[in-house]
Amino acid sequence: MCRRLPSVLVHTARMAWAVDRPGVVLLLACQLLTGTAAAVVLAFTAQAMSHILGTGLVSERLHAALPALIVVTAAAAIGRVSGALSTYADGRITPLLMTEADIALVTAVCRVESSAYGEDGFADRQEAAEIGVTRTRLMVQDAQRFMSALALVPQNFACWPLRARENITLGQPRTHDDGPVWDVVDAVGMREAIEKLPQGLDTLLAKELWGGAELSGGQWQRLACGRVLYRKTPLLILDEPTSQMDARGEHAIFLEIKRIAAERMTIVVTHQLENTRLADRILVMDRGRVIEQGTYEDLANAGGLFAELVSLSQDR
Incomplete structure (x- = not known):
């Protein structure tokens, strides 16, 4: 890429010269004049300062520095004017x-496509590519x-280090009605835990940030369960949803799972065998x-692995 850069710059310069020669000449002249004016400003500023800081x-020191200051002012003015003209020339050439x-790109692409159509098997490859694109789009959808x-x-x-409300409604359309959230x-x-937070649902759940608060592991897990309940999707998958909760929290979650079981398909992955009593069907893997x-x-009562695990859980 670096080796090709000089040739690219040369080609660009040739294209600019072909589309607008007066604009290119004006741009180059303005750039040269701007650079010269900057050099003059620096040189005569140093000269003026040597007089001003002298003895x-x-x-007398201001009088001695006056010619240099006049030159600096004139050169700065010329630099400003040449800069404005340079901007004008650039705006004229760029479009x-x-x-x-x-146009050159489209011409090259059309030339390549035209030559490709003449190759053997191109139509088959094109059809396969179009089918692949269509199937990929359908798969994504x-x-x-x-x-x-x-x-x-x-x-x-x-x-998520967001407010308590957003930790429940995340990914869903925004609403100003907190009724479904509650x-x-x-x-x-x-x-009870949300009401005890400093600002309720508006409390930022990130203790490291100013005004934020922190939840326990079980409380975070309850919020995660609340997040999926808020979505009201037809399919709900819970993978060990109560592993960090106390008995009270676990009881509340499974009561809710039982309540919504008639409304949506619910899959629960768990090692707590007592919780499987709620299931319509249990799959043992x-x-x-x-x-x-x-x-x-x-x-x-089947005498299989499930019965063995139930027996072990009760033999304590």
Whole structure:
């Protein structure tokens, strides 16, 4: 790239010369004049300062520096004028140069495409590329529709340094009605904790920032559950949603899961076997494979892995 830079600059200069010769001449002259004026300003400023900082009466020093100051003033004025003219010339050349470059680019692209059409197999490759683009677009759209219908609480949930309200409504259309937010807060048993925050729902949940507050691990997990409940998607996936909660918080979450089970498909991943009593169907996985499925009562009496785990959990 660095080796090609000189040739690119030369080609650009040739194009500019071809589209507007008077503008190029004016630009070069103004740039030269601006540089010369700057050099004169520096040289005569140094000369004037040597007189001003010298010895003798103030009036004598100013009188001696006066010619140099006049030259500095004149050179600065010339520099300003030449700078304005340079800006005018640049504004005059640039649109024409950009248009010429666009035309050259389009011409080159058309020439390449025309030559490509004559190659064997080009039509097949073009059709395959178009089909690939179409299928990719459909795959992306399907993925977007799926993600918009899914709400997920992973084990490693996010603790966003935002206000309590935004930690629940994040990713959803903004609304000024806090009613649905408080409904979710009540559902996950967080009303008392939110009301104790300095500014309620407006409290920034980042203790390291001024005016911020911090939540416990279990409270953060409740907010994460509240976030997916607020979305009201048809598919809800909860991966160990109560692993950091106390018994009271876990009870509140699973009561809410039971309440909404009739409204949306809910998948809960858990090692707490007692929590599976709420499920319509339990899938028992071992080494990535489903080895049993059924209701809690069926599996607990089937003598399989699930029954063994239930027995171990009760033998304490």
